[in-house]
Structure formats: structure tokens, C-alpha cells
Amino acid sequence: MAGYKIYFRESVEKDFRSVIKNDIKKILRKIALLASEPRPQGCEKLTDQEKYRIRQGRYRIVYSIQDDELTVWIVNVAHRKDVND
Numbered sequence: 001m002a003g004y005k006i007y008f009r010e011s012v013e014k015d016f017r018s019v020i021k022n023d024i025k026k027i028l029r030k031i032a033l034l035a036s037e038p039r040p041q042g043c044e045k046l047t048d049q050e051k052y053r054i055r056q057g058r059y060r061i062v063y064s065i066q067d068d069e070l071t072v073w074i075v076n077v078a079h080r081k082d083v084n085d
Helices: 012-016 021-033
Strands: 005-008 052-056 061-068 071-079
Touching: 012 052, 012 071, 021 052
Parallel strands: 005 071
Antiparallel strands: 052 061, 061 071
């Protein structure tokens, strides 16, 4: 299987401003894995949308997949609201 190219929406840069530095590294590693497997075990397709979600610790990563172009667009990185701090 050919690898997918990862792209980030400009708004994701703003999302990363509120993420702890060590967590950013973990999130970026998780995102990098999407290049070889854009639908990994544990990903969830969002209802009524062509987007998926994966989790990394207390954060969720929302992305879309374009199979015909072999691209993955990271749409949003946000703190999970259902995690107790």
C-alpha cells in the first residue's frame, strides 16, 4: 500500500498552542502513523461527516481522508472534555 501524505489545516497550529510540549510530541507521532494506516484500530468515523477521530491520551485528533489523492488532512486537535484531570 502506498503511503498517505499528511497535511494540517492552518487552524491546527492554534490548537497546538494549548497543548503541553510533551503531549505535542506524542500527538505528532500518532499523526505520523496515519501515513501508513489512515484507519487504524480504535479510530471512529464521525456521525454524518466524512471525518475520523483518534485519541492520544487526553486529546482527540480529527482528520479527513482522501483515498483518491492519498492524503490525510488533520482538521482539529483538542482536549477531550470527558477526561478527569
